[in-house]
Amino acid sequence: MGIVRARRQSASVSVDQSQRDDVLSRFVASAEHSDEALRDIMLSFLIAGRETTSSALTWFFWLLSTSRPAMTARVLAEVRAARASTGTRPGLPLGFDALRGMHYLHAALTESMRLYPPALLDSQSCAADDTLPDGTRVGKGWSVTYSAYAMGWLSAIWGDDCAEFRPERMCLGKEMAYVQMKPVVASVLEEFVVDVRKEVAGGGVPEHVLSVTLRMKGGLPVQVRRREQDGSAE
Template identity: 55%
Template sequence: MDMELSLTSSVPLFLLLLLPVLCFLCLRRHGTGKQISAGGLKAYPVVGTLPHFVKNQHRLIEWSAGVVARCPTHTMSFNFKSFGLMAGAITANPANVEYVVKTNFQNYPKGEYVVSVIEDFLGHGIFNSDGDQWLWQRRAANYKFSKRSLRNFVVSAVRFEVVDRLLPLLERAERDGRTLDLQDVLERFAFDNVCCVAFDEDPACLTEEGMGVNGRTEFLRAFNDAQSIVMVRFMSPVKWAWRAKRLLDLEPERRMREALATIHGYADRIVRERRERGASGLARKDDFLSRFAANGEHSDESLRDVVTNFVLAGRDTTSSALTWFFWLLSGRPDVEDRVVREIRAVRAASGSTDAAFSFDELWEMHYLHAAITESMRLYPPVAMDTHCCQNDDVLPDGTFVGRGWQVTYSAYAMARLEEIWGKDCEEYRPERWLDEDGVFRPESPFKYPIFHGGPRMCLGKEMAYIQMKSIVACVFERFSFRFVGGEGRPGLVFSVTLRMEGGLPVQVKKRRDSLS
C-alpha cells in the first residue's frame, strides 16, 4: 500500500523513551520537589518522566496520544541527552506536519540514527534511505506507478487472488463452520499480491498447498518477528543496547539474526531466479524488480533491499488497514448494510456478471471508499512517522527543535483531536468524508497523513485502494463476518505497522441473496 512508508522512522517508539522530559533541568531551576512537565506528566528527581513510560509501555501508542492531546499546541518536545538518550518532539499539529514533510523537507530526512537501527533488516531500500539512494529508487518506482498498464495489471492480479483463492477459502470456512484468523488471511493475500505485481512471483500463500513451498511460512513468520524486534530496539532506554546484545548473541538479537537469515535467503532467491529468467527472456519486463534491475549498477544485495521494502509496504499496510476495517464493521451493522447496498447498486447499474469488479465499478463506490478511509483515520497502518532535524529550527507552532532531534508526527493522535476532526473525532463515521451528493471528498494530507505528504507522498495510494475496495466488495457481496474475539477492542501490536493483537478471529456467514 504505502510506497513511502518511512519504515524504521515510521513507528519510532524509541522517541517515546525520551519522555523523561526536562526533569534534570527543572530540578536545577526549581529545586528538588516534583514538577509537572508538558502534557501534565509529573517529572521525578533524576529519572524525570521515565516512570510514566515504564508504566505505560504496554499501551505506548494510546498513552502518547493522550499526552500530546493535553499539550496546548499538541506538540511535546523533550531533551534528555544527559542520560545518553535522544532529544526530539512528538506532534499532532497539521501545520507542523506540513512544515516537516513538505515546506522544509530538506531539513528533515530520515537521519543516520534511524536508518542505522533497521539497516540489517531493510538495507538501504526506498523506505530506509536518504539523499541520492532514496531519489533513484523513488524515480524508478514513480515511473512504474505513472503507467496506466500498472493499474490494469493490479486490477487483474487482485481479481485472480480474490476469485480463485480468497472466495473459495471463505466458502470452505463457511461450509465447515471453521473460525478464521482474518488478519492472517489478509496478510497472506497481500503477500501474494505484492509479490505478483512487484516481482513477477506467485508465492500462493493463500492456498494450503502453497504455504509450505520454498520456505514461505517461515518467511512470513520471520518477517513479523523481525518487525517486532526492530521495535524492541527503538524502545530500549539505551540506544546502543541492541548493538551490545547483537555482539554478545543475546535475545532478542539472536532471534533477529535467525529471522534475517530466513528473510534474506527468501529475498535472495527471488532476485537470483528473477535474474535467471530475465537472462533467458522468460520474465515479465514490466514488474518493479525488472525496472530496478534494468540499471546494471545495482548489486544483488541492493535488489534484495528492493524486495524486502516492497514486501513490507505491500503486505503489511493494506492488511493492517483491512483488519481494522472488518473489525470496526463487525460492530456497525448499519455501515455494513450501506456498503452492501452500494455494492449491489453498482452491480445492478453495470449489468456485469463477472465474479469481481472492474476499476470503473470500484471507482463508483464512494461510500465504501469513505468507510475504508475513515477506518484508516482511526487505525492508521503506520501510526507514527519520524524525521531527523538536520539544523536548528522552529516549528510553525513555536516549538524549538535542535540539530539531531527526532521529530515525530502521530497520525493516531491526530485522529483523536477535536480541534482537527470535531467533537465526534473518536466516532467511526464514514459520512464525514462525503459531500451532500454522497461523493467522496478528500482532506489535506497534512490533516490526514495516512499516505504521508510532500516529496515522500505515497506512490501506491491508488493501488492500495484498488486492492482494498476489490476485496471488500467481492467479499461483502457474498459473505458477512461475525467477530468471535470477545468484548472490547483488541489490543494494538507495537510493530512497524499497526497490527491487531491475537489476530481477528471470525465466523464466516453466507449473505442472503448472495451470488453463488
Template identity: 40%
Template sequence: MAKARFFVQDSDFLGHGIFNVDSDESWKFQRQVASHEFNTKSLRKFIETVVDTELSDRLIPILSSAAKNGTVLDFQNILQRFAFDNICKIAFGFDPVYLSPSLPQAKFALAFEDSVRISYGRLTASIPLIWKIKKFFNIGSEKRLKMAVSEVKEYAMNIVKQKKQKLEQLGEKESLDDDLLSRFLSSGHVDEKFVTDIVISFLIAGRDTTSAALTWYFWLLSQHPEVQSKVVKEIKEHSEVPAYEEVKDLVYVHASLCECMRLYPPVPLDTKEALNDDVLPGGTVVKKGMRVSYFPYAMGRLESLWGSDWAEFKPERWLQKEENSKSWRFVQKDSYHYPVFQAGPRICLGKEMAFLQMKSVVAGVLRRFKVVPAFEREVVEPEYISYLTAKMKGGFPVKIVERGQDEN
C-alpha cells in the same frame, strides 16, 4: 520541515530501501522508477489481472468453504496472505501462492513478522543502548533479529536472482516484464543487495498496510450494522459494471475506509530526521539531526481536528450531498490534517492502488458474505498493537456467513 528524511532506526532490516534511505539521489531514483507502477494503465491491470484473480481463485473459495463448514478463520492472517500474494505479483512478477487452502506456515512469513516486531522495538526503545549491547554480544532479541533478517533477505535475494536470470534469458530484444522489480533491474542498478533492500521495503508497504486497515475495517463494520448496510447497498448497486470501474466509483465504501484508518491507521507512528536546522510552524526550533515524530493514531482522535464526535465511526464526515441530487460526493481532507498516507514530497505513491485493492476486497467479500467476529470471550474492543505497522493482538477470529440475496 523544509528538509527531512525518514528515520527508521534499523538499517539491518530495511537497508537502503525507499523507507530508510538517507540520500536524496537514491530516494529520488527509487521513487521515480516506482512511480511508473501507479499510472492508470497499471492500476487497471492490477485490479483486473491480479486482485480479481486472487479474489475469485483463492479468497472467495476459502471463505465459501469456511461458511459451509462453520470454520473459524483468523481473518487478519488471511488478509495478510492475500496482500502478500498481491504485492509479489504486481511488484515482482512472482506468485508465492501464500493464500492457498492449506494456509501454509511459511518460514519466511514468521521471520518477516519477527523482523518487523523487533525492528520497531529498536525504534521505540527508551534506552537504545540496551539493544545495541545485545547486538554487540549477539544475544536475546538481537540474536533473533539477526536470524530473522537473514531469512527475509535470503528470500528477497532469491526473488531478485530469479528475475535477473529471466531478464538475461529474454535479452534486450524481448519485451520487459511489466513489474516493478524488472524496471529497477533494467535501470542500470543491478546491485543485488541494493535491489533486495527495495524488495523488502515494498513487501512491507504492500503486505502489512492494506491488511492492517482491512482487519480493523471488517471489525468496525461488525460493530456498526447501519454502516455495513449502506456499504453493501452501494456494492450491490455497482455489481453489474466492470471490476475496475466498480471499485473506483464506490464513494461510500471509500469514505468508510478513510474513517476506519482515521481511528486505526495502518502506520500509527512516523518519525523524520532534520537534515538541517529549521523552525516548525508553531515556533518549535528543530536542530540538524533531531528526530521529529508524529502520531496519526493520536491525530485521528483529536477533538480539535475532528470535532466532539471524533470517537464515532462516521463515514458521513467524509461526504457531502451533491446539489439537487441524492448522490454523495467524497470530500478529501488535507493530508497534513489526515497524514495516514503521509504528506508533502513523501506522500505515499501507492495510495490509489491501496484504495482500489481494499475496495475490491470489501466488494468481493461483502457481496456474498458476512464476517462475524468469533472471539473466545466477549471483547469490547480488540487490542491495537503497534509495530512498524498496526496489528490486532492475537489475530481476528471470524466466522463466515453466506449473505441472503436481498440482505444488506
C-alpha cells in the same frame, strides 16, 4: 539483489512468461529500471506493505461488524452498482475505474484508518534547522516522531465526536492502499456476512499490539456466512 538478478536472468532465457505475473516480473519485463532500483522497489513493498493492508482491513471489518448494518448495506450497494455498471459477476475482479468510483467505501476505509492507523507512528530526520508551524524549533539531524493514532482521536482536530466511526467526515486519501483494500472488502461483503465472535464483540475495543504497525492482538476471530442474493445470509 540476488532475487532481482535471478528474476532478470529467468526473464531473458524463458520463452513462456505466462506463469510470471507477480510485481517484480512486471517491472523486469518493462526494462526501465536498474537492478538497484528494483531492489529498492521490492524492499518498499515488503517493508511498507507487509502488515499495513491486512492490519487496516482487520480493524475495518471489526468496525463494520459492531452493530453497523446500515454502513455495511451502503458499501454492499456500491459493490452491486459497480457490478451492474461493468457487467461483471461476483467473484471476478473489479476494474480500477469501478473501485475508484466507490466513494462511500473509500470514505469508510479512511475513517477506519483515522481511528486505527496501520502505521501509528512516523519518524522523520530533520535535514536543516527549521521551525514547526506552532513555533517549536527543530535542529538539523534531530529525529521528529508524531503519533498518527493520537492525532486521530484528538477532539481539537475532529470534534467532540472524534471517537465515533463516521465515514461521512472523510475526504479522498492515499490511492495505492485503497486499490488493495477495496477489492478485498468488495469481494468479501458481496458474498459473505462477517460476524465478530461474541467473546470479542462484547468485550469492548480489541487489544492492540503496538509494533511498527497497529495490529490486533491474536487477530480477529469471526464467523463467516455466505450471503444470499437478496442481501440476507444463509
